[in-house]
Amino acid sequence: xxxxxxxxxxxxxxxxxxxxxxxxxxxxxxxxxxxxxxxxxxxxxxxxxxxxxxxxxxxxxxxxxxxxxxxxxxxxxxxxxxxxxxxxxxxxxxxxxxxxxxxxxxxxxxxxxxxxxxxxxxxxxxxxxxxxxxxxxxxxxxxxxxxxxxxxxxxxxxxxxxxxxxxxxxxxxxxxxxxxxxxxxxxxxxxxxxxxxxxxxxxxxxxxxxxxxxxxxxxxxxxxxxxxxxxxxxxxxxxxxxxxxxxxxxxxxxxxxxxxxxxxxxxxxxxxxxxxxxxxxxxxxxxxxxxxxxxxxx
Amino acid sequence: xxxxxxxxxxxxxxxxxxxxxxxxxxxxxxxxxxxxxxxxxxxxxxxxxxxxxxxxxxxxxxxxxxxxxxxxxxxxxxxxxxxxxxxxxxxxxxxxxxxxxxxxxxxxxxxxxxxxxxxxxxxxxxxxxxxxxxxxxxxxxxxxxxxxxxxxxxxxxxxxxxxxxxxxxxxxxxxxxxxxxxxxxxxxxxxxxxxxxxxxxxxxxxxxxxxxxxxxxxxxxxxxxxxxxxxxxxxxxxxxxxxxxxxxxxxxxxxxxxxxxxxxxxxxxxxxxxxxxxxxxxxxxxxxxxxxxxxxxxxxxxxxxxxxxxxxxxxxxxxxxx
Numbered sequence: 297x298x299x300x301x302x303x304x305x306x307x308x309x310x311x312x313x314x315x316x317x318x319x320x321x322x323x324x325x326x327x328x329x330x331x332x333x334x335x336x337x338x339x340x341x342x343x344x345x346x347x348x349x350x351x352x353x354x355x356x357x358x359x360x361x362x363x364x365x366x367x368x369x370x371x372x373x374x375x376x377x378x379x380x381x382x383x384x385x386x387x388x389x390x391x392x393x394x395x396x397x398x399x400x401x402x403x404x405x406x407x408x409x410x411x412x413x414x415x416x417x418x419x420x421x422x423x424x425x426x427x428x429x430x431x432x433x434x435x436x437x438x439x440x441x442x443x444x445x446x447x448x449x450x451x452x453x454x455x456x457x458x459x460x461x462x463x464x465x466x467x468x469x470x471x472x473x474x475x476x477x478x479x480x481x482x483x484x485x486x487x488x489x490x491x492x493x494x495x496x497x498x499x500x501x502x503x504x505x506x507x508x509x510x511x512x513x514x515x516x517x518x519x520x521x522x523x524x525x526x527x528x529x530x531x532x533x534x535x536x537x538x539x540x541x542x543x544x545x546x547x548x549x550x551x552x553x554x555x556x557x558x559x560x561x562x563x564x565x566x567x568x569x570x571x572x573x574x575x576x577x578x579x580x581x582x583x584x585x586x587x588x589x590x591x592x593x594x
Numbered sequence: 595x596x597x598x599x600x601x602x603x604x605x606x607x608x609x610x611x612x613x614x615x616x617x618x619x620x621x622x623x624x625x626x627x628x629x630x631x632x633x634x635x636x637x638x639x640x641x642x643x644x645x646x647x648x649x650x651x652x653x654x655x656x657x658x659x660x661x662x663x664x665x666x667x668x669x670x671x672x673x674x675x676x677x678x679x680x681x682x683x684x685x686x687x688x689x690x691x692x693x694x695x696x697x698x699x700x701x702x703x704x705x706x707x708x709x710x711x712x713x714x715x716x717x718x719x720x721x722x723x724x725x726x727x728x729x730x731x732x733x734x735x736x737x738x739x740x741x742x743x744x745x746x747x748x749x750x751x752x753x754x755x756x757x758x759x760x761x762x763x764x765x766x767x768x769x770x771x772x773x774x775x776x777x778x779x780x781x782x783x784x785x786x787x788x789x790x791x792x793x794x795x796x797x798x799x800x801x802x803x804x805x806x807x808x809x810x811x812x813x814x815x816x817x818x819x820x821x822x823x824x825x826x827x828x829x830x831x832x833x834x835x836x837x838x839x840x841x842x843x844x845x846x847x848x849x850x851x852x853x854x855x856x857x858x859x860x861x862x863x864x865x866x867x868x869x870x871x872x873x874x875x876x877x878x879x880x881x882x883x884x885x886x887x888x889x890x891x892x893x894x895x896x897x898x899x900x901x902x903x904x905x906x907x908x909x910x911x912x913x914x915x916x
Contacts, residue, residue, distance in 0.1 A: 325728075430611055433845075435894050437853030438871065438887045442619065445875050445883060518735065525737050526857060530872060544740060548861070553747050561747075565740035573735035580731065 316507065319585045326581030332574035336567075340392055343385035351382040351538055362557050372559040374543075375550035383538050384563045390539035391571065394455055395521035401459025402520070403513050406466025411501050413467070414474025415493070425471070431464040440523060444532035451534045458523045466512050473505050511582040518575035525568050540564035597906065605899045612891045617662050620884045621655065671888075676879040684870060684882065685889055691761060692855050692866030698782060699789040700851070706790070707797025708833075708840070714798065715805030715836070716828045726798065734795035738854050742788040742861035749784060757781045759863045785862045789854050793847065800843045805836040841905050848897045852890045 320326035344351075349369070360377035363369060371380040413424040440457055447453045477483070477500070486496050527533060528541025529548070547553070547561040665672070671681040714726035733741075750758030757763065761781050768774040808814065809832055817831045852867070859868030867886055874882040 430608065430615075433608065433849060433895055433898060434612060434615075434891050435849050435852040437856055438890045441856070441871060441875060442883050442887045445878060445880070446620065446622075522737055526739065526853070529737070529739050529857070530860065531875060541737075544737075544743070548739075548743060553743055554751055556747070556751060558747065561740075561743055565737065565743070568740065569732070569736050573732060576731050576735050580727075 316510070316582075316585070320578065320581050323581040323584060325577045326585075329574045329577030329581060332570055333578065336388065336571045336574060337392065339385065340388035344382070344389070347382050347385050349379035349382040351378060351386045354378060362552065362555060362560070364557075365559050371563055372557070374546065374557075374560055375552065380543075380560055380563065383543055384540075384567060387538045387540045387543055387564060388567055388571075390451070390534075390537050391521050391524060391541070391568065394451070394458065394524040394539075395517045395571070395575075397455050398458040398462060398520040398524075399513055399516045401456070402462035402516050403466060403509060405460070406463035406512075407470055407502075407505065407509055409463070410467040410470025411474050411497060411505065414471040415478060415497060415501060417475075421471075424467075428464045428467045431461065432468070436461050436523075437526065440527055441530060441532065444527055444530075449532055449534055451537055454524060454527060454532075454534060458520050458527075462516050462520055462523070466509070466516065469508060469512055470505050473508050474501055477501060477504050507586075511579065511586065514575050514582060515579040518572045518579065521568065521572055521575075540567050598903070601899065601902065605895060608895045609892055612895070613663070613666065613888060614659075616884060616888045616891070617659055620880060621658065671885040672881040674874075674879055674881045676874070676877040677882065681881050681885045685867070685885055688865060688867045688870045689889070691864060692859070692868065694778075695782065695785055695789070695858070695864060695866060696851055696855055699786045699793065702786065702790045703793045703797060703847075707794045708801050708837070710794065711798045711801025711840075712805055712828065712833055712836075715802035715809070716824075716832065718806050718809070723802075727802070730795035730798040733791055734799075736792060737857070738788065738792045739857035739861050741791055742785070742858055745784050745788055746861060756784055758784060761865055781862075781864075785858045785864050788858050788861070793850075793854060796847055796850075797840065800840050801836060804839040805832055808832050808836045811835075838905070838909050841901065841908070844901055845898050848901065849894050852894060 317330075320330060354376045357377075360373055362375055363373045363377075365372045369379045369381065371384060374380055374383070409424050409428065413421045413428075440461060443457045443461075444454065447457065482500060483496060486500060491499070524533075524539065525541030525544070528539050529545045531545055531549075533539055533542040533545065541564075543564040544561060547557070547564075552560040669682055671685065673679075674681050674684060677684050710726055710730075714723045717723045746758045749756045757780055762774070762777050763781075766777060768777070805828075814827070814831060817827055822831070855866060856868030856871055858864065859866045860872045863869060867890060870882060871886045873879070874886065
């Protein structure tokens with residue numbers, strides 16, 4: 297038998313993504329979360345293609361305003377006579393887009409800061425963690441509102457703001473994981489073989505913290521979707537894009553609640569609830585897989 | 595250095611950091627800052643020059659920063675042209691209303707959250723447990739402002755049993771001071787309920803997790819072996835130990851409080867910090883936004899400090915470890 301220099305790496309290699317998905321599928325909450333996520337994504341991709349109404353088409357006359365659901369407009373119309381159902385379908389795209397892209401930004405920043413902080417330690421660690429703690433303590437919604445009103449209201453800016461403010465918890469968790477990884481035997485071994493810091497980080501640190509990054513990322517998506525909805529509701533959404541949050545903004549501002557137009561403010565809220573709950577269930581299920589003591593009969 | 599002086603220095607450091615961050619955030623806006631400050635007003639050249647000196651905008655960015663810090667130390671948060679008054683006056687008025695809202699909901703959230711968390715955690719694996727978890731996750735996943743809209747619709751519009759806007763009934767004449775308080779209390783019900791419904795989940799889930807972990811400790815096995823009644827076992831031995839991690843986690847709850855308050859105040863027109871910020875966004879009143887962000891950050895930093903001090907009082911192990 298030939299000695300494979302990679303032997304110890306293989307033994308300590310993290311679980312593959314596939315087996316994690318499999319475990320989530322076996323967990324009831326995880327399975328529900330997974331199914332919900334897949335259905336929301338499917339609806340948002342296919343929905344706007346097949347539903348015939350233009351979400352921006354204003355009604356012909358006053359009789360088309362705030363109409364309850366009927367055979368033509370399945371979810372009725374809004375205060376300008378526009379079709380609510382097509383807005384609902386279109387709006388799902390912005391929510392998902394912001395959720396996913398902001399999370400990617402947050403994950404890259406969080407993992408970068410967490411790994412460098414935990415791996416290099418010392419003064420760099422002190423400085424980076426001071427910055428992290430600062431952003432952990434500062435209340436995020438007021439900061440998002442301040443930044444949103446300064447930097448303007450378009451989708452890119454909103455994604456950047458949410459992404460740039462969602463990384464601190466990731467950084468903290470990844471840092472502590474890196475700190476403990478650093479003490480494992482393969483680090484000094486790789487070092488004695490002449491591996492550079494960059495190589496150790498790329499080959500050993502990143503693959504090992506990846507499962508943890510994934511687990512956390514799931515919850516960041518949920519937070520980012522809620523953040524976008526809240527900003528849009530406050531009136532800081534992109535005025536050119538329909539999102540579930542902006543629908544709720546206009547429903548609220550146009551007095552749909554007082555007029556009892558439940559078909560206007562129920563669907564977008566339920567949409568946000570569904571997608572956030574889906575990601576939360578996934579994250580929760582992930583947590584239970586990683587921490588078996590919390591497992592229960594469900 | 596002792597704990598308290600060291601921690602106090604840290605807190606001062608954080609406040610200084612947040613102040614500096616706040617200054618530069620609002621001064622990197624492209625264009626003349628004065629244009630933003632006075633956006634809502636037509637000013638003549640003389641007024642502009644006077645304002646320029648008042649805000650120290652005639653100097654370099656650094657000297658502007660010094661002026662800003664100097665003004666802050668005098669309690670001067672600037673003047674709002676949209677509100678036609680000192681920003682500090684408007685903020686002080688609003689802070690009290692927000693404090694009332696947050697204090698009421700926090701009491702409810704902590705009490706019910708811990709109780710439900712213990713209820714679920716002490717029945718780990720049962721139907722009741724998983725139902726509590728799912729219920730908590732569902733409420734946790736709702737946007738706070740949407741929960742507010744649903745309650746406005748249900749209690750205000752549909753059943754019409756509770757007030758849905760403001761802190762008192764407009765133009766009401768109160769016979770006694772008590773009826774005045776009762777009016778405020780009635781206006782407080784729905785905003786508090788909205789915040790509580792969403793935030794309770796946080797304490798339910800944390801308390802449950804923490805209790806489940808404690809219940810599997812060796813000393814719990816011993817306690818069980820002694821044949822202690824279930825109630826004593828859970829509350830005396832379990833919950834007491836489970837609550838400390840809950841306290842540590844409450845820092846997260848505290849920094850989320852302001853966000854919840856903003857949403858609820860907008861929905862119910864509750865005249866607090868959140869509504870003030872919302873109106874300032876609509877009016878692009880940067881003077882108020884800048885001050886509101888600063889004040890809410892400082893309040894959160896101080897609240898975390900207070901929790902930390904309290905935590906050390908409650909957990910003797912922290913002192914021993916020093």
